[in-house]
Every structure is written in structure tokens, then in C-alpha cells.
Amino acid sequence: MEAETTPTGTDTDGSRPALAAVRRGEGPPVVLAHGFTQTGRLWGPMAEDLSVDHLVVAVDLPGHGDSRGVRADLVTGAELLGDAGGRGAYVGYSMGARYCLHLALARPDLVTCLVLVSGTAGIDDEAERTARRLADERLADELDPPAGGPDPLPLGAFLDRWLAQPLFAGLPPAAAGTGERLRNDPVGLAWSLRLAGTGTQRPLWSDVGGLAMPVVVVTGARDTKFSALGRRLAAAIGANARHAVVPDAGHAPHLERPGDVADLVRRAVERSAGRSHGSPAT
DSSP states (O other), X not given: OOOEEEOOOOSTTSSOOOOOEEEEOOSSEEEEEOOTXXXXXXXXXXXXXXXXXXXXXXXXXXXXXXXXXXXXXXXXXXXXXXXXXXXXXXXXETHHHHHHHHHHHHOTTTEEEEEEESOOSOOOOHHHHHHHHHHHHHHHHHHSOOTTSOOOOOHHHHHHHHHTSGGGTTOOHHHHOHHHHTTSOHHHHHHHHHHHSGGGSOOOTTTGGGOXXXXXXXXXTTOHHHHHHHHHHHHHHOTTEEEEEETXXXXXXXXXXXXXXXXXXXXXXXXXXXXXXXXXXX
């Protein structure tokens, strides 16, 4: 099946916005929710692999890609993600994992299984959460300065600095997709930080035990911070959750080891359908 693009709307006229999405393949639906500064076209070989035997719905999240004009916080953005993806398996990376987690809690009828890649249920400590929110607002102001402020930082310079973080140290330049990231609108990214940054999120650790669908929490072995968060998240969810550690990968295991993560998604989909998926992830 050829890729089909769903157009986006905006919320500037007061109507309910729609998120853009690209659909390809046939089979059980798998909805992909990307990370900050990415787009739905930045899943690389993993999405190609899954589209062989799944309908892959790659969504542009609020403020990103062809959804650049949509302004939404995590709660509203999760509703819009569910509108765009419909019922299926949801796979979220980093920021996208937080959107997917909100959707699974609010609309479990839409989420047959959940794969959270390098995600978190939020920052517990209120002071730390406030500090993160203020830091994200400062980043947003670099991309979209207030009236009378300095000139905006060019998007290319912002992305160079973003990808230079230690989190992405093992990410090959070819897999980083800088060219696709440059399709983003700086103002859209700024509003994503302001409305849906990690510091805006209410901690969900006490809520996730209510999730009943199969959940796989995926982290890279080199990403010790998020591997610790992943262990905690899987434990908080309970017996229906597993923590899968991808060897020789950092914060973006789906880009560094796409075949390994595609296999984990397939097993999660099969598990949700009641079929055998082989040995458990470790």
C-alpha cells in the first residue's frame, strides 16, 4: 500500500484541530508518536520494517511537521493523537511516549498495546519539575522570542545544540534526520516546549498501575538515566508490563537498532492479540 497523508487543521479558528499523519502498509494498526524536534517521517528503517505486515500510522504531533499550527498540551494532544491514530498499538518515543501514556490512561479502549521508548511518567519533585518547565520556556523563547526580545536563534543552530546533548552521543548523523527536523517551524517547536514539555506534565506514577493492556518499556543500554526510569515505570505498571533493554543503544534505540525495536513492537502486537511471541524481553 502506498503512503497516504492525512492533512492537518489548526486550532486558530476555534475548531477542533486534526493532526497530520502518514499511513502505509496493511495489517494490524501501529501508531507512531515521535520525539521533540522530529516528525512522523523520522522513524527510519523501523517504520519500513513494520509496514511490511502492519498498517503504520506515523503522526505529526502538535507543533511539529505538518501539524506545526496545532497548539495543544499533553492532555489535549493525547486526545488528538487518538483521533488521528484510531484503535491500535501505540508506540511513542520520548515526548511521544508521554503523549501515548496520557492517551492510554484516558482512552484505554483505543490502545491495544503500548510501547514506550525512552519515556517517563513525569518528574516527581515539584521544585525539579518547576526548574525543568522554566528551562524549557527559556529554550522556547530562543526559538520564538517575546516582543522586543533578541532575534530568534536559527533552527539549524538550535538543532545542532539539541543533538549535541550526551543523550544522543551514539546516534549516527545519518540516523539523526537533521534535514527532516529542519522542516519544523521554530514557533511550533516553541509552543510544544511551552505546552507539552516534561516540566508541564503532572506526574503519572500513581496512575499507571491502572493500565491493563500489554506494555513494553524500551530503553537503550547506554542510556542509564532512562533505563532506571524504565525499570521503575514497568514496575509501577505491574505484571502486564515488561522492560526491554536494547544492547549497544542510547536514548534513541529505534534509530540506532531499528530491527531490535521493530521486533519488540511485533511481539507486543502479537501478545495483545493473544498469540505467542517467543521469549520475553529482558
